[in-house]
Amino acid sequence: MVSVTRLSIDVSRSVDESDLTPAETGILNLLAEGRCTPAYVATELAVGANTARKTLDGLRELGLVSKPYRGLYELRLENPERADSSKYRTTETLLIDVPFEDDEFTPSERGVLNLLSEGRAIPAYLAQELGVTQECVKDRLRDLTRLGLVRKVHRGLYELDTNRRA
Known part of the structure; x- marks a missing residue:
C-alpha cells in the first residue's frame, strides 16, 4: 500500500483527517485528481479491488464521495453550480478549446x-x-x-x- 500521511485537499469539517486510514486518505487524494473506478484505485494504491470498493463506499457514507454512475466515484463537491437539473445532457453544447475546427x-x-x-x-x-x-x-x-x-x-x-x- 502507498503510504500517504496528509491530504492534498480540504475535507468536510465533519471528518477529522486524523480519523481517516491511509487507504482513505490515498483514495481522497486520487479523487482530487479526478473521478476514479475501484479498479483504478486498487491499481494505484496496491490494494485489492474489494478493499477499494468497500473503502469508496465507506467514504460515500461519510458524505465525502459521491457516485455519479455505477462503478464511478468522485469527490463530493459542495458547489451548487455543479448540480444539474436535467437527467440527460445535450450533445450540442459548446465545444471545449481544442486545436481543431x-x-x-x-x-x-x-x-x-x-x-x-x-x-x-x-x-x-x-x-x-x-x-x-x-x-x-x-x-x-x-x-x-x-x-x-x-x-x-x-x-x-x-x-x-x-x-x-x-
Missing part, C-alpha cells in the same frame, strides 16, 4: 469532449449522459484517443489529454 467533430464527439472536460468518465456514464449507445461512445473515444485529445487512464476510464501540445 468545431465542424470537424460530430455531435457525439463534442458531447464526449464536453463531459470529459468536467472530469474522468467511463463509457457507460458518457452514453447515459448523452443518450447514445455505449458502442457509439467507445467508437468516439477510440477516434478521439487517436487524435490525441483523450487518453485512457486505466481500463475503461478516460480523461482529456491535457499533455497535448498544439
Whole structure:
C-alpha cells in the first residue's frame, strides 16, 4: 500500500483527517485528481479491488464521495453550480478549446469532449449522459484517443489529454 500521511485537499469539517486510514486518505487524494473506478484505485494504491470498493463506499457514507454512475466515484463537491437539473445532457453544447475546427467533430464527439472536460468518465456514464449507445461512445473515444485529445487512464476510464501540445 502507498503510504500517504496528509491530504492534498480540504475535507468536510465533519471528518477529522486524523480519523481517516491511509487507504482513505490515498483514495481522497486520487479523487482530487479526478473521478476514479475501484479498479483504478486498487491499481494505484496496491490494494485489492474489494478493499477499494468497500473503502469508496465507506467514504460515500461519510458524505465525502459521491457516485455519479455505477462503478464511478468522485469527490463530493459542495458547489451548487455543479448540480444539474436535467437527467440527460445535450450533445450540442459548446465545444471545449481544442486545436481543431468545431465542424470537424460530430455531435457525439463534442458531447464526449464536453463531459470529459468536467472530469474522468467511463463509457457507460458518457452514453447515459448523452443518450447514445455505449458502442457509439467507445467508437468516439477510440477516434478521439487517436487524435490525441483523450487518453485512457486505466481500463475503461478516460480523461482529456491535457499533455497535448498544439
